[in-house]
Amino acid sequence: MNRKEEIVKFILNEKSLVSVDVIAKAINTSPKTVRNELDLIEPILVDHHLTIIRKPGQGISIIGEASDKQALISYFKTRHDYSYLSPAERQRSILAKLFAENRPLMIKELGLDYYVSRSTITKDISEINEMIKDFRLVVEYQKGEGIVILGEESAKRKALAKLVPFEENKNLVYYMNDENERSSHSFMNRFQESLQLDYKKVEEIVAEAETKLGYSFSTEARINLIIHIAIAIRRTQQGNNIRLTEELISALDHQKEYDIAFETAARINEVFKVVLSETETYYILLHFMGAKRIKEGLNVLNFKLSSDTPVLEDLILKFIQNVQLELNLFLESDTQLFNSLILHLKPTINRLLYGLSLENPMFEEIKFSYPSIYTSIANNVYLFKNMFHIEMPANEIAYLALHFAAARERNIKPIRVLVMCASGLGTSQLIVAKLKRAFNNLEIVDVTSTMDVSKYDETMIDLIISTVAVQSKVKTIVINALLPQYDMNTIREVVEGKKIQSSTKASLSKEDIHLQVDLKSKEEILNYLNDNLLSKKLVTEDYLKSLWDREAMGPTVISSMIAIPHGAYEAVLKSCIQIVTLVHPVKWDGDNEVKMILNVVSTKEDASDYIPFFTHLADHCDDTALWNRICGMKNKEDLAQTLGEVLLISS
Incomplete structure (x- = not known):
């Protein structure tokens, strides 16, 4: 039973109005998804002489003759899911079908399956080609046979992993953060439909591997790994094997995860009655090496580097030096930054060397929040390109930006503030309370009267905030005793660097x-x-x-x-x-x-x-x-x- 059929049956079985929240809970999905599905269901109801009633704050019902309601139920039973997919859903479904079938598909055949015209399918193929072009794949028509996806097997697997199991405009993190949705039709059924494998069984095999490896993968990496292993199983069942170079296989033979990867492959063979090739097993090993990990009890401040990383150590130090120069900061003595980059970049370089990618759902937010850091890193990742012959994609640059953003926060010294007030203790304490609530980078050195201003110089304080004008070489902001919003804005411009003192040569010509x-x-x-x-x-x-x-x-x-x-x-x-x-x-x-x-x-x-x-x-x-x-x-x-x-x- 598909989701639209579930929603219709649930509403018809209710004797009174039923809310979207109740429907969502009953069929294990979100209220937003129910509302979207109702929009797609409404034209089907009209075709069956039925009307959907939506009363804000009360709920939904379907009204009409009993015979028409029965005809609607019969419609859902006899018609395939495809008949009422949105264009985006249909295109992803066609893409899944192209991956699933080991033969060309005729456009006429697809038109019959999806209840649309030949021209609609042709337009869908154009949209699909836009979706897959970044993977260097293309859907082509082979005269007299039909349409097929052309490209490298590794590229097909990347596209499968990124595009097929998910709903449009939802990525892996959507399912990570919504356990209810993750276990519902929205993901599990798509996984089952596109890969024809039991998600839970693959998940159990990955959990067993984690136990043997002695560390846990991050949630995102775990789901990525489950999907990639499932794809390896399914593509093997279809007779499509991955190809790796002899040089790469030789290098992988010495990795510590080698034995566990082969044990995992044996377990997969046993559970799914399939025979993974040796190359597929090495591919699983690659995913083990490239997955982001959560190391229990690891203290990055005391982390000791292994003996196989001297080249990476030197490169990361050079990388930090270059970035700090652009950011006008001194970060090369930040041990936490250095060790965090080692931990992050070792699996990252493994992934990129072997052509494996990782989504970054925070990419746009990171780039917007830390533009100067992002740009500085983008300007210097050529160091890794030159050394390891890899391209550092934007998603990975954004992850690196987070490490430098954290380091910048650690290395920003608090602004030492002297608060002066002529109105008494109560007013001065109110000012201090407001300042502490509004700013986390202020250190209140003292609260005193204006008579004591001469006791403090530039070596002791960075800023004076006073209710009256005072004579001092230290920068002073004069405020109203009640600290209104316009005074807060003035302070913010100084303490948050909205106006930056600079000997900049930057100018506009x-x-x-x-x-x-x-x-x-x-x-x-x-x-x-x-x-x-x-x-x-x-x-x-x-x-x-x-x-x-x-x-x-x-x-x-x-x-x-x-x-x-x-x-x-x-x-x-x-x-x-x-x-x-x-x-x-x-x-x-x-x-x-x-x-x-x-x-x-x-x-x-x-x-x-x-x-x-x-x-x-x-x-x-x-x-x-x-x-x-x-x-x-x-x-x-x-x-x-x-x-x-x-x-x-x-x-």
Whole structure:
């Protein structure tokens, strides 16, 4: 019984109105899913002369003749699920069918299965090709036979793992965080339908492997591993085996997980009555090595590196040194950062060496929250590329950004504050309480009267917050005794670095501002940026390639209208900021359109000068009104002044 049939039967069996929450609980899914399904069910009800009644706050019922209700039940029993799938659901179902069948599928056959026209199936195939193109797969029509998926077996498995078991716009973390949904039709049935295997049995085998390995996988890695092992079983049953090079197999022979991988393969053979090849067993070993782990009792501060990591140690130290230079921080003595990166990068490099990928559901949030850190890391992952011949994808760059963000927080010294008040103890304590509640980076050194200001100098305090003006060399903020919101905002600008004191050379030149340029594509825009810089001898001939290399790492769109492409330091001869506004929006990453390009062209020596720029850009990137106003400007001086006030603030 499918979910739509379950919902209809449940409503029909109720004698009165029934709420969405009650339906969701009864069929083990979410209220949102029920509401979405009801939207798809409604046209089917109309076809059967039935009406769905929705009364806010009361519930739902289906009204009509008993004979029509019976006809509806018969409809669900005789018609296949496919007849009322949404287009996105149908496309994923077709994709699953293409993977499941070891033969070409005729378009006419698919049309009959899904109750749609030939032209609809043809359109679906175009959408499927968009879905799988990043895996270097393609659906092609073979004359006289039908459509098939073409590509490497390893690529097919990656696509299967990422696309087939999940609902559209839901990723692995959705199921990780919703145990109820994970055990319901939404995931389990899709897993069962697409792979025709018992999820629980595979899960038990992975749990046995964890026990033997002596460590636990993270929840995300465990589900990933279950899916990949299930795919290996199913593809083996279909006669599709993975291929690994002899050099790789030789290297894997010496891994400590080797014996457990072969024991796991033997267990799979026993449970699923299949014979995994030796190559498939090595593939399982790869997944063991690449999975993120949770090490019980591990203290990263006291973690001792094994003897096989000296190359990685040196590389990570160089990596930290490069990133800290751009961030204007000193992090190379942070043992916790160093050891955390070792723990993170060893399995990461294993994954990337063997072509295994890991989803990062927090990617967009991380990139938005830590733009300068993300950019600095993206600029320096070439170290790992050069050493290990791997490409560090955007998802992994975002994971690394979290480690550096944590290190930055650890290394930010609290601001030492002296609170001075002329109104007595009660008022001063109220001020202190408000400050502590609003800011976690303040250290209240003392609360005293204005008469004692001479007792404190720059070596003892960083900031004075006072209800009256005082004479001191230390920066002082004068506030109202009740600390109203406008005073809180003033304090926030100082203690949270909204206005950054900088000896920055960063500035906006009219020569680098290009207004209302008529460009039609990302390629045209990048060529335009490069040609302009080359003509002024600001970059080398390698700059355009470095722009495209950065685009390949991940999205450079930071809001609904701004892109921030940038090239490698090594290709820059002189620093500047390029600004381009466009006549018409241009597609950049996927469906994201941009109206403005901000290109920070920086040498390595000048990198720290642009920290204020990126900090303020992160603060203001969602201010749609501001950017619409800037994008509409026709005067370079006006744009330079407005943008300078927003992005290049100094206190």
